[in-house]
Amino acid sequence: MDMISLAHENGFAVTRELRRVEQKQLGQFMTPPAIARAMAVRACSRLSLKKTVRVLDPAAGAGVLAAAAVQELLLQDERPEQICVQMFELDGRLRPILKQLADRMRREGDRAGINVKVGIRIEDFLLSDVACDKPQFDLVVANPPYFKLNKKDERASQHLYAVYGQPNIYGLFMAACSRVLNPGGRWCFITPRSWTNGPYFSQARRQMLLRLHIDAMHVFESRQDHFTDDEVLQEAMITWATARSGNANAIEVSTSAGIRDLGESVLHTVPACEIISEDAHNIISLPMQESLPETRSFQATLASHGLKISTGPVVAFRAAHHLSGVPKPATVPLLWMQHVQHMRISWPINKKREHITANAETAWMLVPNANMIVLRRFSPKEDIRRITAAPYIGGSIPGNVLGLENHTNYIYRPGGLINADEAKGLAAFLNSFYVDSYLRRVSGNTQVNAADLRGLPLPSLSALIEIGRRISAASTLMQADAAVDHVLGVRQKVGVA
Numbered sequence: 018m019d020m021i022s023l024a025h026e027n028g029f030a031v032t033r034e035l036r037r038v039e040q041k042q043l044g045q046f047m048t049p050p051a052i053a054r055a056m057a058v059r060a061c062s063r064l065s066l067k068k069t070v071r072v073l074d075p076a077a078g079a080g081v082l083a084a085a086a087v088q089e090l091l092l093q094d095e096r097p098e099q100i101c102v103q104m105f106e107l108d109g110r111l112r113p114i115l116k117q118l119a120d121r122m123r124r125e126g127d128r129a130g131i132n133v134k135v136g137i138r139i140e141d142f143l144l145s146d147v148a149c150d151k152p153q154f155d156l157v158v159a160n161p162p163y164f165k166l167n168k169k170d171e172r173a174s175q176h177l178y179a180v181y182g183q184p185n186i187y188g189l190f191m192a193a194c195s196r197v198l199n200p201g202g203r204w205c206f207i208t209p210r211s212w213t214n215g216p217y218f219s220q221a222r223r224q225m226l227l228r229l230h231i232d233a234m235h236v237f238e239s240r241q242d243h244f245t246d247d248e249v250l251q252e253a254m255i256t257w258a259t260a261r262s263g264n265a266n267a268i269e270v271s272t273s274a275g276i277r278d279l280g281e282s283v284l285h286t287v288p289a290c291e292i293i294s295e296d297a298h299n300i301i302s303l304p305m306q307e308s309l310p311e312t313r314s315f316q317a318t319l320a321s322h323g324l325k326i327s328t329g330p331v332v333a334f335r336a337a338h339h340l341s342g343v344p345k346p347a348t349v350p351l352l353w354m355q356h357v358q359h360m361r362i363s364w365p366i367n368k369k370r371e372h373i374t375a376n377a378e379t380a381w382m383l384v385p386n387a388n389m390i391v392l393r394r395f396s397p398k399e400d401i402r403r404i405t406a407a408p409y410i411g412g413s414i415p416g417n418v419l420g421l422e423n424h425t426n427y428i429y430r431p432g433g434l435i436n437a438d439e440a441k442g443l444a445a446f447l448n449s450f451y452v453d454s455y456l457r458r459v460s461g462n463t464q465v466n467a468a469d470l471r472g473l474p475l476p477s478l479s480a481l482i483e484i485g486r487r488i489s490a491a492s493t494l495m496q497a498d499a500a501v502d503h504v505l506g507v508r509q510k511v512g513v514a
């Protein structure tokens with residue numbers, strides 16, 4: 018029996034004894050030998066030869082993947098003099114079989130004239146010093162556990178750089194392992210497919226793509242074929258990648274006022290994707306030195322501030338018989354996007370159908386006449402900013418309730434109130450040059466939808482309120498920009514397109 022089959026059989030014997038729920042809690046689903054071999058063959062094929070090759074299996078289980086990597090390295094035509102394997106496993110019950118495997122690895126190494134060193138650490142990889150340390154491995158092979166983590170889990174806090182919304186533990190493994198690879202090192206993961214899209218993995222993806230060049234992907238089309246022993250129903254894929262050499266995907270940015278202070282300029286390494294938009298336009302926004310720390314320190318989102326964004330519920334053609342061009346006893350204002358300008362709501366503007374009847378039939382589509390931020394859902398391409406947002410201060414136009422037409426979005430606090438400074442501050446921030454250049458960098462689309470805004474990094478609530486305190490409810494865009502600039506220290510300069 019080869020090393021891989023030994024590890025797999027030993028592991029299967031242990032997990033067979035576990036209850037399903039226990040297996041799920043630890044994400045203990047072992048890789049079948051054929052897959053482990055396929056992963057290792059491809060991962061080792063491009064490995065640049067070094068005297069010592071350092072291998073990491075961060076969630077070793079029974080060590081199937083580490084075994085496959087060592088076996089493959091021993092079979093190479095050009096072999097290293099030494100192989101150092103580091104395995105992490107949380108479950109102490111697997112220690113004896115990992116020790117047995119380690120002995121077998123050493124013996125196979127001796128037979129091939131290669132010194133094989135094996136380290137086994139029974140601990141949480143994500144909380145280990147290694148996961149946060151400098152690059153030191155040449156090869157990472159992993160089948161990490163898969164389950165959602167609470168955002169407050171220590172592992173999520175330790176790897177915040179890869180967290181957006183509720184993290185899945187496997188995304189943290191992928192991102193953390195991309196950081197511990199030496200340049201040119203190889204990274205191979207078998208995972209569910211969900212990391213490839215969607216907002217929850219966006220930060221993990223960003224981290225990975227910053228450090229890795231994806232070389233190959235294999236998709237399993239059948240849901241259970243590959244994990245038959247463990248009856249896993251996962252849509253799985255394997256990804257092979259290489260750690261980028263140098264800073265190919267990062268750009269060093271420095272600024273100086275002129276020639277005299279050139280020598281004092283501070284270097285910032287900024288991910289290329291934060292500077293060059295990844296759409297066909299490849300717009301280059303030069304970040305100003307002052308803006309760099311703030312750009313990366315905004316950690317909040319609408320959701321973390323307890324806010325929600327929704328689309329205006331009034332669909333004009335469906336509610337046509339409730340709309341009117343003139344006020345009537347039972348009508349309340351209906352806000353269309355034409356009523357929304359940067360930092361200002363203007364109503365009425367003698368527009369057709371800017372009134373809506375408030376009655377039992379329309380009650381569901383009306384919102385309380387309270388503080389909120391109203392945004393245009395569509396703006397002309399040539400508009401100076403991608404977002405047009407205005408603070409609405411409750412009671413500034415008549416009615417207990419208001420209509421919001423479907424071409425608007427509005428931000429409110431479910432089950433709570435937004436105070437006036439918060440509404441002004443958030444509207445000013447959304448209209449600001451900072452948000453505009455951020456959106457230009459992350460999306461080529463000139464229209465900003467509610468999902469984009471849900472993902473937008475925001476400053477703290479206290480900073481937003483402080484911005485709001487500095488402006489009136491009907492300030493100009495310039496005044497709002499100045500307040501944002503003052504509070505956040507973001508210099509309102511125009512990027513170079």
Ligand SMILES: C[S@@+](CC[C@H](N)C(=O)[O-])C[C@H]1O[C@@H](n2cnc3c(N)ncnc32)[C@H](O)[C@@H]1O
Nearest residue numbers: 043046047048076077078106107141142160162
């Ligand atoms: C999906 S299994 C894969 C095991 C093995 N790599 C394989 O391919 O067969 C994931 C393993 O990671 C372990 N594990 C779970 N959380 C871990 C953590 N935070 N650090 C290290 N190992 C962990 C589990 O006990 C389980 O053995």
